[in-house]
Amino acid sequence: MKPREWSDRYRSHNTKWDLGQSPEQLVSYIVELAERKKVLIPGCGRGYEIKDFHEASHEVTAIDFSEGAIEASRQVIGDLADKIICDDFFKTPLKEDSFDICYERNFFCAISMDRWKDYGPRIASLLSEAGILIGIFQYGKHEDDGPPFPMTLEDRERYIEPYFLLLHDEFTHSGLSLYNDHAEHWQVWQKR
Numbered sequence: 001m002k003p004r005e006w007s008d009r010y011r012s013h014n015t016k017w018d019l020g021q022s023p024e025q026l027v028s029y030i031v032e033l034a035e036r037k038k039v040l041i042p043g044c045g046r047g048y049e050i051k052d053f054h055e056a057s058h059e060v061t062a063i064d065f066s067e068g069a070i071e072a073s074r075q076v077i078g079d080l081a082d083k084i085i086c087d088d089f090f091k092t093p094l095k096e097d098s099f100d101i102c103y104e105r106n107f108f109c110a111i112s113m114d115r116w117k118d119y120g121p122r123i124a125s126l127l128s129e130a131g132i133l134i135g136i137f138q139y140g141k142h143e144d145d146g147p148p149f150p151m152t153l154e155d156r157e158r159y160i161e162p163y164f165l166l167l168h169d170e171f172t173h174s175g176l177s178l179y180n181d182h183a184e185h186w187q188v189w190q191k192r
């Protein structure tokens with residue numbers, strides 16, 4: 001979907017993916033972080049997580065290419081929406097090897113399947129050597145009428161595992177009907 005189509009959805013409040021808060025697993029994860037981290041959030045949407053990381057003193061850079069998402073974000077996190085870069089995550093200039101954590105929720109399933117090959121290399125290149133990818137991922141059979149585009153285990157093997165090692169995998173359910181036919185997973189991946 002193009003940025004304008006995402007913006008239309010935010011402006012008409014047609015945002016069935018929106019949880020209205022950070023996932024509980026992320027809240028617990030942030031509590032456990034001992035040091036200040038540099039955090040990258042691609043496809044941040046309304047960006048509840050920007051606030052949670054920021055309030056725990058972490059340095060956040062978020063990216064979303066939809067102006068409507070950023071307007072919507074301003075309504076829930078105020079001036080922290082200034083942390084969002086309005087650009088395509090795959091093209092915007094960002095310093096390589098500079099982030100400790102990449103957090104994403106339902107970004108991989110929001111990009112078209114022909115973009116999946118770019119996901120692992122892009123995130124791995126931006127993370128430091130000990131970098132971690134965390135977030136909520138959607139699994140299920142391929143759907144033509146997405147987003148969301150859930151992935152299969154074969155997709156994960158092909159697009160994510162060459163770049164990241166799975167450290168933690170937990171089944172979860174957001175309660176959002178959009179994802180009723182998917183398996184939602186909270187996962188923690190270590191950069192290879």
Ligand SMILES: C[S@@+](CC[C@H](N)C(=O)[O-])C[C@H]1O[C@@H](n2cnc3c(N)ncnc32)[C@H](O)[C@@H]1O
Pocket residue numbers: 003006017018019042043044045046047063064065066069087088089090104105106107110111
């Ligand atoms: C399904 S929404 C998820 C938003 C948010 N992470 C959440 O959990 O509510 C996907 C978001 O990714 C953004 N997005 C999709 N493709 C993008 C791209 N190539 N670069 C930057 N943002 C993108 C959309 O504008 C949208 O806000």
